[in-house]
Amino acid sequence: MLLALMGGVASLAVARGTLALMASLLPSEVLRTLRFELDPALVGFAAVLSIGTGFLFGMFPALHATRSDLVTSIRANAGQITGHRSAARFRATLVVAQIALSMALLTSAGLFLKSLLNVSRVDLGLHAENVVTFGISPGLSGYDSTRSAGLFERVEDQLAALPGATAVTAASVPLIAGDNWGTSVRVQGFVAGPDTDTGSRYNEVGPGFFGAVGMKLLAGREFTRADSRDAPRVAVVNEAFAKKFNLGRDAVGKFMSTNGRDTLNTQIVGLVQNAKYSEVKQEVPPVVFTPWRQDARIGSINFYVRTSLPPSQMLGAIPMVLKRLDAGLPVEGLKTLPQQIKESVFLDRMISILSASFAALATLLAAVGLYGVLAYSVAQRTREIGVRLALGADARRVRRMVMRQVAGMAVVGGLLGVGGALALGRSAGSLLFGLNGRDPAVFTLAGLLLGLVAMGAGYVPARRAARVEPMQALRYE
Incomplete structure (x- = not known):
């Protein structure tokens, strides 16, 4: 609940910044007819949604923890995986969904930015300077x-x-x-x-x-x-x-x-x-x-x-x-x-900048989510990693093990995101200029960028896993 409240408060700052950004992109004639301020009713709705989401997603882990077998928990070593495999799959599914959303938004932002670049290169047939x-x-x-x-x-x-x-x-x-x-x-x-x-x-x-x-x-x-x-x-x-x-x-x-x-x-x-x-x-x-x-x-x-x-x-x-x-x-x-x-092209500029901002935010959230899942997974598998190292596995192999997990989620999420990006590109085709919604260069760059972010998010947990001391991991309780 505390995290939900903190996130809700932070979202108010993001909302204010977004409104200020939109206002800065609009012509003065349009700005005079619109009001860019936070509506109390919408703020209240967002607060309820934020707290409700935190409660909903926090309730299931709490119920799971209260149902744990006390004797089994006492006897179990802390390095063992105590959660269900379904919980791990659920966490991975959430991260894959975040990656897919990031891929779709990054591609859409790339399409709009390239469209805006094409607009800026149009020969107007006149000299507007001065x-x-x-x-x-x-x-x-x-x-x-x-x-x-x-x-x-x-x-x-x-x-x-x-x-x-x-x-x-x-x-x-x-x-x-x-x-x-x-x-x-x-x-x-x-x-x-x-x-x-x-x-x-x-x-x-x-x-x-x-x-x-x-x-x-x-x-x-x-x-x-x-x-x-x-x-x-x-x-x-x-x-x-x-x-x-x-x-x-x-x-x-x-x-x-x-x-x-x-x-x-x-x-x-x-x-x-x-x-x-x-x-x-x-x-x-x-x-x-x-x-x-x-x-x-x-x-x-x-x-x-x-x-x-x-x-x-x-x-x-x-x-x-x-x-x-x-x-x-x-x-x-x-x-x-x-x-x-x-x-005269304020709509193109506003869509491009806002879509790029949302894509950056979604990618950041995906990176944080990926890092959290991997860090938790490494912590849960500390004993397993210690056994692998004690039996002769080198640090490089351990890093590859974690990075394969990263690559798997990134590839699945990226492919799902491509489908979403194609749908968005098709629906936004009328807003694009000088390209279509299936521009291969944009899709390639979006995939490379998302891949780099995913690898970066997974690097720290992978390095931490490779530095596990075998004896300490085997004695860890």
Whole structure:
């Protein structure tokens, strides 16, 4: 019971640490809507479960001890095995189960960590370093579209005047933030059948957008301030758009329309390299970009400021600019672009880190359990080991005897864990990126790591068994 209470108290510290870890991995926008604290009802349930488990697993050894034959116990030598073989098998079974669970969790953690590594290596198609982003929504603060457009112009000018600002632009759809705008398009020279998908992602951006965020312009030109509401309608498309609508490299100069209009009233003036639009793990979709100045209904926008100074300085200067223009206008999502990209894959990071933490904890418990069972087994077999040594067995053979026991439990537990890992990998396949749930490298590394831990846990009992003094063991009572 005392051990159960101590374990329950220790679990509270682990729970607090886990909650703090989860909170540190979540985006600030998500964190504001959630509460990460221990619920008293759940703590009480965990306490009852901890004490009940300790009572349940402590009751059987206690009953066994009270049923022992007193005369037999007095006559028996302490070096003899007094427990039943079934008890030894039960202890070994528990350790095998711990090893199997560790193998399953280690493999799952390896899959998620490799998936996260694959995500981190994705070519985004843009240069996010030294870019600060934020959004404003004057339309929600009572601005009409005309006043909103005027405010956007003033914000753009004020940001461009900040020390260190090398480029300032804007976009109606924030980059790699999970947002999607779509439109139905018609393209010159592309004949759409009745079942043809003519959908495309859509974004309204400011002058110099592609250069500011590091998207490579392959042909044509950027948008300028001259692309206003009164100017001819223009668009820039990405490679995926050109491929889908059979434009190739000759996209520039073609005409198209958005929102399903029959009139091809928008000229394509640029072709840009593919870049991630909404999500890091998403295939690059067809995207058409148009100038936000040609939209009469825009009420919110996201700005991007590339800086030659440390981004922290720009993060401090931007709120002052907006305060001068409209002190009552809230600043939304002020952060660096790398931070925004990092937050867009927070679920992958959280799953990877938490699964690795749980796998490490399970492996530690398996190592402790294995050590305890082996140490108890060696103590129970002290007389037997002494006899073996007295009859000529060397210390190396005794060590091998104990390590064979370790290897047996590790192999059985590992094989059972592989089955569990395959089931977990299959069910978690939708969360993995760039690999499947049967990745051989991950399974091999998990098995090797678990094997090393098992051998390490068994080394001390094996060494202790090899150092038994035969005469002392034979006289041991």
